[in-house]
Amino acid sequence: MADALVIRNLSKRFGGLRAVQDVNFTVRENETLALIGPNGAGKTTTFNLIMGFHRADTGSVVAYGREVAGLRPHDVCALGLARTFQVAKPFGGMTVLANVMTGAFLRDKSPDAARSKAREAIDFVGLSARESTAARDLTTIDQRRLEMARALATAPKLLLLDEVMAGLNPAEIDQAVALVGKLSKRGLTIVIVEHVMRAIMAVAKHIVVLDHGQKIAEGSPKEITENPEVIRAYLGSGYVHAPAGASS
Amino acid sequence: MRLRGWGGVVLAIVIAVMLVLPLVVTSSFAVDILIRVLLFSFIGSAWNLMGGYARQLSLGHSAFFGLGAYTSTLLQIDFGISPWIGIIAGGVVAMLASLPVGWLCFRLRGPYFTIATIATAQVLMLVFLKFRDFAWGAEGTTIPNLGYAPLMMQFETKAPYYYIVLGLLAISLMITAWIERSRIGYYCVAIGEDEDAAEAVGVNAPRVKRDIYMISAFLTALAGTFYTQYIYFIDPQTAFNFSVSIEAALVSIVGGIGTLWGPVIGTVLLETTSAVLQSRLGNSIGGVQLTVYALILMAVILWRPTGIMGFLRETYARRKMARA
Numbered sequence: 001m002a003d004a005l006v007i008r009n010l011s012k013r014f015g016g017l018r019a020v021q022d023v024n025f026t027v028r029e030n031e032t033l034a035l036i037g038p039n040g041a042g043k044t045t046t047f048n049l050i051m052g053f054h055r056a057d058t059g060s061v062v063a064y065g066r067e068v069a070g071l072r073p074h075d076v077c078a079l080g081l082a083r084t085f086q087v088a089k090p091f092g093g094m095t096v097l098a099n100v101m102t103g104a105f106l107r108d109k110s111p112d113a114a115r116s117k118a119r120e121a122i123d124f125v126g127l128s129a130r131e132s133t134a135a136r137d138l139t140t141i142d143q144r145r146l147e148m149a150r151a152l153a154t155a156p157k158l159l160l161l162d163e164v165m166a167g168l169n170p171a172e173i174d175q176a177v178a179l180v181g182k183l184s185k186r187g188l189t190i191v192i193v194e195h196v197m198r199a200i201m202a203v204a205k206h207i208v209v210l211d212h213g214q215k216i217a218e219g220s221p222k223e224i225t226e227n228p229e230v231i232r233a234y235l236g237s238g239y240v241h242a243p244a245g246a247s248s
Numbered sequence: 249m250r251l252r253g254w255g256g257v258v259l260a261i262v263i264a265v266m267l268v269l270p271l272v273v274t275s276s277f278a279v280d281i282l283i284r285v286l287l288f289s290f291i292g293s294a295w296n297l298m299g300g301y302a303r304q305l306s307l308g309h310s311a312f313f314g315l316g317a318y319t320s321t322l323l324q325i326d327f328g329i330s331p332w333i334g335i336i337a338g339g340v341v342a343m344l345a346s347l348p349v350g351w352l353c354f355r356l357r358g359p360y361f362t363i364a365t366i367a368t369a370q371v372l373m374l375v376f377l378k379f380r381d382f383a384w385g386a387e388g389t390t391i392p393n394l395g396y397a398p399l400m401m402q403f404e405t406k407a408p409y410y411y412i413v414l415g416l417l418a419i420s421l422m423i424t425a426w427i428e429r430s431r432i433g434y435y436c437v438a439i440g441e442d443e444d445a446a447e448a449v450g451v452n453a454p455r456v457k458r459d460i461y462m463i464s465a466f467l468t469a470l471a472g473t474f475y476t477q478y479i480y481f482i483d484p485q486t487a488f489n490f491s492v493s494i495e496a497a498l499v500s501i502v503g504g505i506g507t508l509w510g511p512v513i514g515t516v517l518l519e520t521t522s523a524v525l526q527s528r529l530g531n532s533i534g535g536v537q538l539t540v541y542a543l544i545l546m547a548v549i550l551w552r553p554t555g556i557m558g559f560l561r562e563t564y565a566r567r568k569m570a571r572a
Contacts, residue, residue, distance in 0.1 A: 051448065073447035082449070089445035091438050102438045105431045106450035114431070154450050 003062075004029045004158050004189040005050070005081075010059035010069075012042075012049055019045040021213040022059070027158070027206075032180070032190040034204035036197075036224075038234050041210040043193040044086055047160050051083050052076045063158065078106060082156035084147040086163045086193075092136035096127055096146055099135050103153030114153075121149040125179060141172045148179065159183060161192040165199050177202045197235070209234065266414055270407040279406040283413055283478065285519045287471060288499055290417040292511025293424055294467035295496035300505035301433060302460050303440030304354075307493045308365030309468050311349070311372050312342035314487035316469025317476040318376065318383055321391065324400070331401040335473040342469030343462045350461045354454055357443075366493070373488035388483020391476065401477045409478050416474065417512070420467050424508050427463075436460050437506065468496070498541075502548050504555025513556050518544065 005027040012020045020042040027033045035043050048054040050061050052073040061069045068076050082103075091099050100118035101111070108114045122128055125145040130138060135146055144164045151159060165176050173196055180203045184190055194200050200207065200221070207224045209217040211233040217224055224230055273279055295309050319341045320334025329337075353364040377386050396404045403409060427433040435456045438446040443453050476482045503514025518541065525537045552559045 053444065053447075072452075073444075074450045074452045077448060077450035085445065085448070089442045089448075091441035091445065093441060094434075094437060098434060098437070102434045102446070102451070103449040105434060109431055111429055111431070111434075150449055 002029050003027070004031075004064060005191070006060075006062040007046075007050070008060045008062075010046070010049060010061065011057050012045055012054055013057055018213050020049065020056075020210075023210070023213070023215050025208045025215065025218060027189060027191055029157075029189055030184070030187060031206055032184050032192065032204050033206045033208060034200045035191060035193045035208050035210065036195070036200060036234065037210035037216075040212075041234075042213040043210055044162055045213075046210070047083060047162055047191075047193065050076070050160065051081060077154055077156075080155070080157040081160065082151035082154045082158070083160040084144070084151055084162055084164055086166070088140075088143040088147050090135035090138070090143050090146050090150075092134065094135055095132050096122060096135060096138070096149075097131045099146055100149045100153045103150040106154045117155075118149075118153050121152040124152060124182070125149045140167050141175070144168070144176065145179070148183075152183075156188065158189045158191070161190060161194075163193055163195065165194055165196045173199055270410045276406055279410055281519065281523045283406065283410050284523075285515050286410070286413040286417050287475065288495055288519060289512040289515040290413060290420055291468060291471045291492065291496045292499035292503070292515055293417065293420045294464050294471070296500045296505060296507075296511050297424060297427065297436075297460050297467075298464035299497055300500050300507070300510065301427070301440065302436035302457060303506070304457060304461070305362045305497070306365040306464075307362050307490075307497060308349075308367070308369035309464070309496045310488045310490060310492040311365075311369035312346065312465040312468035313472040313475070313492050314369070314372060314376070314484070315342045315345055316472030317482055317487040318472075319469070320473040321389070321476055321482050322383060324391070325389065330399055331473055331477050332399070335401075335470055338469040338473045339466040342465040342472075346461045346465035347458065350458050354457050354461075366490075369488055369490070369493060373484045376484040376488065384483070386484065388481060388486070391480040391482070393480060409474075413474055416467075416470055421508060421512075423463065423467070427460075428508060432456060432459060440506070498545060500555075502544060502555055504557025504559075507555070507557040510555050510557045517556070 003026050007023060007025050010020055010023045011018070023046065035046065037043055045054065049056045050068070052068065052071050052075065056069050059069065060067055063079055063081055066079060068079060091102065097115070097118055100121050101114045104114035104117040104121070108117060122131060125148050127142060127145045127149060130142060135143065138146060148164065161180065165173050168176060177199050180190065180192065184203070192200070192203065204221060207219065207221055208215060209224060209230050216233060217227045217230045225235065269282065270279055273282070291309070291313070295306065298304050299306050316335070316338030319338035320331045323329040323334040323337060324331055349368050353361050353368070356364055376383050379385070394400055394402050396402065398408070435446065435451050438451055439453050439456060447453055472487065476487070499514035499518055500511045501514070502518060503512065504510030521540060521544065522537050525540060529536055548555060
């Protein structure tokens with residue numbers, strides 16, 4: 001399998017805080033990789049560095065053979081990378097359809113084409129019944145669905161999901177896990193930041209663990225859960241039911 | 249669908265009424281008020297593209313109004329070029345001027361952006377005040393009266409001016425309606441809602457803002473030329489008057505920003521109120537007009553931040569829901 005995303009020696013400092021220090025990892029095409037670690041470990045900062053929301057101090061981010069470090073977010077998105085936000089950022093006053101059309105316009109200038117692409121993405125995440133609801137009136141899980149649909153509408157190859165399950169109840173987490181599985185089956189490469197271990201075990205084949213901005217472990221779910229340093233830094237001895245509402 | 253059908257009928261009636269109005273209304277005072285209403289509806293709707301849809305609260309649109317006014321007047325007086333050409337030239341000048349202004353101001357967000365736009369307009373006014381050999385300085389100049397000269401945008405009655413500004417308003421409403429339905433419109437609203445989220449789905453926010461600012465500036469400049477031709481006079485104080493910037497924003501906010509008809513409805517309400525107050529009270533109570541203005545604005549911001557259009561929409565949605 002080819003490499004979708006190669007991250008080399010990535011570092012970012014905010015004043016005296018080293019948010020991300022010399023992080024390396026590779027995401028292969030069609031795989032689902034989970035990025036885990038305690039609050040403040042640098043997971044969201046890593047996403048922001050990949051997508052161009054922050055500028056890396058050093059290091060490189062190569063997506064599908066192209067250096068993206070230093071590009072603006074919309075350029076990164078045009079190259080086939082899309083993200084959701086840890087705190088959902090829907091276009092509140094716009095309807096669900098208009099939100100997702102905004103994403104679809106990246107590949108289709110014509111409103112009619114964008115509308116039909118958007119409907120497809122809305123249907124995929126199961127939000128069709130809410131098509132003409134204003135985004136700000138959606139429930140938490142529906143806002144997450146909306147963010148995924150909006151990202152999907154940009155026709156990405158790689159999807160970065162930032163804590164899409166935070167704040168969901170167990171039944172909703174199952175739905176979200178199923179949705180991520182469906183996205184992966186569709187051929188998308190996924191990088192997921194998550195605290196819900198149950199969900200990570202269900203979707204990820206490959207896990208990278210960050211702590212204090214550094215990578216402390218990498219491997220299969222089994223290797224990670226048995227790694228003493230990961231247990232010490234993050235999981236704890238009774239890791240299986242990490243709090244569902246946790247956020248970083 | 250039924251409402252859309254009715255909307256079409258209402259629109260046709262409004263257009264018909266607007267077209268025959270100057271034939272029926274003969275009082276030149278009344279036609280003057282109508283022209284002012286149309287003019288500020290037009291300026292408001294130009295402002296609305298930028299301030300309403302993209303939520304970039306500019307309070308410096310008088311910069312473009314003034315540039316339009318001065319460009320066409322300079323061309324007319326110095327080179328004898330018809331204002332019909334000057335009006336387009338003014339639009340282009342304003343459009344070009346919006347590029348550096350936008351480049352400087354767009355890196356600022358929120359109130360800082362607003363302050364920067366105010367400063368730009370003030371600086372332009374000072375430039376035209378100081379450089380007297382270039383554009384008559386503080387005294388300004390009158391436009392030579394040629395009597396009836398349609399080719400020079402001069403007429404002996406008010407009705408033709410009425411039709412010109414009605415045409416301008418129609419153009420800007422059509423442009424707005426087109427933008428509302430096309431990609432740039434969706435992008436503007438998305439940027440207004442959340443610029444980071446818009447960037448994340450591939451919206452080149454700086455470019456979209458630049459484009460909408462250019463369109464908005466172009467249209468605002470047309471109003472500047474028209475106004476100068478209408479009053480036969482130009483000086484920096486009228487051309488770059490801060491109240492033009494304020495009025496453009498105010499009528500849109502009261503009527504409903506980011507809506508097609510908001511600026512028109514806002515202007516009708518505010519201009520009629522102010523005209524009625526002025527004719528009833530005259531100058532007997534100084535400043536009463538401004539006080540009422542301020543009260544209307546405060547009422548809208550407190551109770552109906554989505555403006556009159558937002559209020560109508562909510563009411564309609566509620567009634568529809570009640571019926572269902």
